[in-house]
Amino acid sequence: MNSQFAERPVEIVMIEDDEGHARLIEKNIRRAGVNNPIMSFANGTEAINYLFGADGSGFVNKGKPLLILLDLNLPDMTGIEILGRVKTNEHLKRIPVVVLTTTDDAVEIQRCYDLGCNVYITKPVNYENFANAIRQLGLFFSVIQVPATE
Amino acid sequence: MNRSRRTFGGLQPLLLGFGFALLVAISVATVMLVQRASNDAQLIAQTLSEQNMLSDLLLSMRRAESSQRGYLFTQNDAYLDEFRESEPVAKKLVDQLQDLAKGNAARLTVLDRVSDLVDTKFAEMNKTIALDKAGDHDKARAEVLDNSGRILMARLRAVIEDAIAGEGKVADERSALSRQTNTMLLIVTLVGAGLIVLIGFASLVLVQRNYRRAEAARQELADTNANLERIVEYRTADLTEANEEIQRFAYIVSHDLRSPLVNVMGFTSELEALRKDIFAHVETLTARLADLDRAAAETETTSETDKLRQYGADFDEAIRFIKTSIANMDRLINAVLKLSREGRRQFRPEVIDMNALLDTIGQNVGHRAAEMDATITLHPLPEVESDRLALEQIFSNLVDNALKYSRPGVPPTLDVSGSATATDVTYQVKDNGRGIGADDHQRVFELFRRSGRQDQPGEGIGLAHVRALVRRLGGTITLSSELEQGSIFTIRLPRWWSAGTRSAA
Numbered sequence: 001m002n003s004q005f006a007e008r009p010v011e012i013v014m015i016e017d018d019e020g021h022a023r024l025i026e027k028n029i030r031r032a033g034v035n036n037p038i039m040s041f042a043n044g045t046e047a048i049n050y051l052f053g054a055d056g057s058g059f060v061n062k063g064k065p066l067l068i069l070l071d072l073n074l075p076d077m078t079g080i081e082i083l084g085r086v087k088t089n090e091h092l093k094r095i096p097v098v099v100l101t102t103t104d105d106a107v108e109i110q111r112c113y114d115l116g117c118n119v120y121i122t123k124p125v126n127y128e129n130f131a132n133a134i135r136q137l138g139l140f141f142s143v144i145q146v147p148a149t150e
Numbered sequence: 151m152n153r154s155r156r157t158f159g160g161l162q163p164l165l166l167g168f169g170f171a172l173l174v175a176i177s178v179a180t181v182m183l184v185q186r187a188s189n190d191a192q193l194i195a196q197t198l199s200e201q202n203m204l205s206d207l208l209l210s211m212r213r214a215e216s217s218q219r220g221y222l223f224t225q226n227d228a229y230l231d232e233f234r235e236s237e238p239v240a241k242k243l244v245d246q247l248q249d250l251a252k253g254n255a256a257r258l259t260v261l262d263r264v265s266d267l268v269d270t271k272f273a274e275m276n277k278t279i280a281l282d283k284a285g286d287h288d289k290a291r292a293e294v295l296d297n298s299g300r301i302l303m304a305r306l307r308a309v310i311e312d313a314i315a316g317e318g319k320v321a322d323e324r325s326a327l328s329r330q331t332n333t334m335l336l337i338v339t340l341v342g343a344g345l346i347v348l349i350g351f352a353s354l355v356l357v358q359r360n361y362r363r364a365e366a367a368r369q370e371l372a373d374t375n376a377n378l379e380r381i382v383e384y385r386t387a388d389l390t391e392a393n394e395e396i397q398r399f400a401y402i403v404s405h406d407l408r409s410p411l412v413n414v415m416g417f418t419s420e421l422e423a424l425r426k427d428i429f430a431h432v433e434t435l436t437a438r439l440a441d442l443d444r445a446a447a448e449t450e451t452t453s454e455t456d457k458l459r460q461y462g463a464d465f466d467e468a469i470r471f472i473k474t475s476i477a478n479m480d481r482l483i484n485a486v487l488k489l490s491r492e493g494r495r496q497f498r499p500e501v502i503d504m505n506a507l508l509d510t511i512g513q514n515v516g517h518r519a520a521e522m523d524a525t526i527t528l529h530p531l532p533e534v535e536s537d538r539l540a541l542e543q544i545f546s547n548l549v550d551n552a553l554k555y556s557r558p559g560v561p562p563t564l565d566v567s568g569s570a571t572a573t574d575v576t577y578q579v580k581d582n583g584r585g586i587g588a589d590d591h592q593r594v595f596e597l598f599r600r601s602g603r604q605d606q607p608g609e610g611i612g613l614a615h616v617r618a619l620v621r622r623l624g625g626t627i628t629l630s631s632e633l634e635q636g637s638i639f640t641i642r643l644p645r646w647w648s649a650g651t652r653s654a655a
Contacts, residue, residue: 021412
């Protein structure tokens with residue numbers, strides 16, 4: 001996965017509170033041949049700090065091609081809050097956000113798309129399907145074009 | 151309170167009866183007394199008229215005598231007019247008096263004497279007048295001077311005056327009696343009226359007291375009712391809330407249980423993959439070792455390979471158990487999730503043609519039914535206003551169960567019938583299957599519980615789901631069945647949808 005504008009490899013920011021899930025997601029993405037760096041965060045606060053930087057402006061990530069893999073159920077905040085903040089930040093709003101969560105509530109899905117989420121994926125309960133979905137997501141990552149942040 | 155009310159309840163008719171009796175008594179007494187008073191008055195009037203008549207008689211006699219004397223004195227015939235008039239008047243009065251005194255012996259004797267004296271007096275006067283007319287003036291005068299006429303007259307007067315005095319006494323007695331009667335009448339009327347007023351007052355007091363009691367009781371009842379309604383409202387709200395909470399809980403639990411399960415499954419798969427790698431690696435190592443040490447290999451390789459195979463088998467067994475358990479757990483969690491999701495679904499009520507609905511369900515299982523040689527009979531079913539999807543699920547489940555749990559060797563028969571009342575509809579799904587033992591009648595409706603031979607696949611959620619749906623539609627489901635005798639599921643639903651139909655269940 002490459003950025004169209006910068007020659008830097010796209011960095012995947014994974015926000016997932018379940019370490020097992022995080023590990024399984026990483027493994028299956030790697031199996032799909034995606035070798036991009038993955039930054040993993042187990043809670044919202046750390047992820048926010050990383051994305052928005054110490055000053056909270058998001059300026060730290062200016063010009064960096066990022067892709068966010070977001071779980072909605074986090075211990076300290078909801079993924080929706082993070083989604084909202086990313087999509088309203090002038091530097092981060094173009095980052096593709098993939099919501100990967102267990103919730104398949106129609107209202108929740110609508111809300112995420114309304115807030116600007118780019119892809120919404122429900123984690124399949126069955127592991128085979130789960131692994132499959134992640135691998136396909138990995139394949140999707142390998143062809144997707146990601147803009148650099150401004 | 152009850153007892154006192156009964157006392158009052160008994161007292162009131164008693165009082166009323168007493169008042170009525172009193173009224174009757176007063177009326178009777180009054181009528182009697184009035185009768186008596188009128189009798190008295192009549193008697194007094196009679197006495198007075200008798201007195202009058204006696205006076206008149208005396209007067210007539212005197213007029214007759216004075217006219218006789220006038221004639222004897224003047225020999226003028228004109229004086230005799232009055233005499234002639236007086237005689238029949240006096241006779242008539244005597245007759246009348248005798249008539250009136252009929253039945254009164256003492257009076258009659260007196261009157262007989264009066265009559266005699268009157269007759270004698272007229273005889274004497276007629277005699278003198280006759281003597282005088284015959285020209286015998288002296289003899290006539292001698293007759294008069296003889297004083298016999300005067301004495302006669304004096305005796306007559308004395309008798310009549312006596313009679314008048316007697317009559318007066320009678321009149322006094324009678325009027326005294328009459329006064330007494332009137333006084334009695336007055337007293338009876340006054341006393342009666344007083345009693346009536348008293349009873350009326352007592353009744354009024356009683357009625358008022360009863361009314362007050364009834365009013366208080368009514369008020370109390372109304373309060374209790376209002377209270378009851380409030381309690382029911384609270385309870386319903388509580389139940390609804392608790393139910394919603396349970397559903398949320400079920401949803402969250404099933405939802406959150408899936409996350410760790412995905413890990414367990416995922417890492418089990420990872421382990422499996424790892425196993426292949428490890429064993430392949432060990433085999434290579436063993437082979438290499440055998441190459442290096444041929445002497446040792448002669449003796450050891452076979453046992454090493456055997457051991458390795460044993461390890462592999464153990465590993466596979468463990469993994470297999472983990473995987474089947476996970477699959478089971480996954481199914482159960484999915485079942486709970488499905489139920490909780492159903493519980494959250496909003497119903498869309500519409501009027502449903504149940505015949506068409508059951509027809510469709512029959513067609514859906516048609517292939518399987520034909521394979522099993524099953525007969526599905528649909529009787530005419532009443533329509534109902536309810537949620538279509540829920541009813542489809544309910545009846546699909548029941549029809550499905552009927553086919554699934556048939557008796558071996560007996561072609562299933564399935565019979566769906568229905569009836570309606572003004573407020574409810576009832577549907578019956580009857581089969582000839584293996585039936586359900588009485589002990590399990592409640593259990594089969596519980597989640598994850600099944601009954602009888604466990605020779606058919608299933609999680610034990612079908613009937614739990616059916617019951618949850620029926621309850622949410624505001625209905626009930628009952629089962630009547632015996633082992634090996636088939637089952638009848640009876641579903642009762644409200645015929646018309648109302649806001650209250652969605653029960654808390």
